[in-house]
Amino acid sequence: MRSIAAATISLFALGALARPAPNQDKGVCLDNAAANKVANNFKALISAYTDEAAQEVLCTDVHDYSDSVITLIDSGCPSGAPAGSPLPFVPLGSATFDSLAAFEAGQGGQPNVTFNILNVWHSCEEVIVRWRSPQPNPYAGAPGSEPDAPSTSAEEPVTGIVVLETAFNGWNSAQPFLIDTVYSEFNSGAWLYDLGVYNPANCTANGKRSLHARMPAYFLNKH
Numbered sequence: 752m753r754s755i756a757a758a759t760i761s762l763f764a765l766g767a768l769a770r771p772a773p774n775q776d777k778g779v780c781l782d783n784a785a786a787n788k789v790a791n792n793f794k795a796l797i798s799a800y801t802d803e804a805a806q807e808v809l810c811t812d813v814h815d816y817s818d819s820v821i822t823l824i825d826s827g828c829p830s831g832a833p834a835g836s837p838l839p840f841v842p843l844g845s846a847t848f849d850s851l852a853a854f855e856a857g858q859g860g861q862p863n864v865t866f867n868i869l870n871v872w873h874s875c876e877e878v879i880v881r882w883r884s885p886q887p888n889p890y891a892g893a894p895g896s897e898p899d900a901p902s903t904s905a906e907e908p909v910t911g912i913v914v915l916e917t918a919f920n921g922w923n924s925a926q927p928f929l930i931d932t933v934y935s936e937f938n939s940g941a942w943l944y945d946l947g948v949y950n951p952a953n954c955t956a957n958g959k960r961s962l963h964a965r966m967p968a969y970f971l972n973k974h
């Protein structure tokens with residue numbers, strides 16, 4: 752949940768229309784069809800991005816929180832952007848995007864990525880989506896993406912979960928529920944591998960890591 756201070760600042764800065772009233776105030780809740788529409792709206796922002804789509808489905812003061820995305824932005828660096836990075840460093844734990852304009856500037860520069868919805872759940876005002884991208888890096892030069900690569904299977908799939916808080920926008924609207932806040936986490940380790948940033952040591956076809964030395968005790972206790 753967003754802090755009251757942040758919400759208050761947004762209202763003063765952008766006006767009440769920027770953030771429609773929470774759903775409870777209107778006595779309405781998401782139904783299955785509306786939740787699926789919100790889930791597919793989010794999918795479109797990742798897999799078929801346009802500024803027009805972002806403006807249609809996001810609140811103007813949308814906030815996006817994702818340490819997974821920040822880890823990609825920072826290429827896993829703990830402090831300071833890596834040399835040559837086109838993007839400024841973002842500290843873990845901060846908002847990834849704090850407005851529609853920031854979302855457009857960030858997401859607009861990204862390639863479209865295959866985004867398969869695996870599950871959709873919803874509460875009155877939140878939509879929860881579990882997703883998978885079988886080939887998250889479309890750039891040539893990434894593992895599995897070279898023109899002469901035998902198949903794309905060398906690229907590691909990325910699986911994630913996102914919680915979308917919505918704001919009611921009116922049943923007569925083309926978008927009855929706008930995305931107001933995004934909490935998104937996914938396997939950025941696999942994605943950094945696909946980008947060629949992370950090169951795990953000792954990966955061979957037959958090689959096996961010493962799992963017992965690395966697995967948390969609660970896994971080992973199961974057998």
Ligand SMILES: *[C@@H]1O[C@H](CO)[C@@H](O)[C@H](O)[C@H]1NC(C)=O
Pocket residue numbers: 798799800801861862863
């Ligand atoms: C992403 O897909 C949209 C919709 O098909 C398209 O308009 C846009 O140009 C694509 N973006 C990139 C970077 O290819």
Ligand SMILES: *[C@@H]1O[C@H](CO)[C@@H](O)[C@H](O)[C@H]1NC(C)=O
Pocket residue numbers: 952953
């Ligand atoms: C890779 O293998 C070498 C030789 O067995 C070992 O010393 C090293 O610790 C391994 N590295 C990792 C990250 O597992």
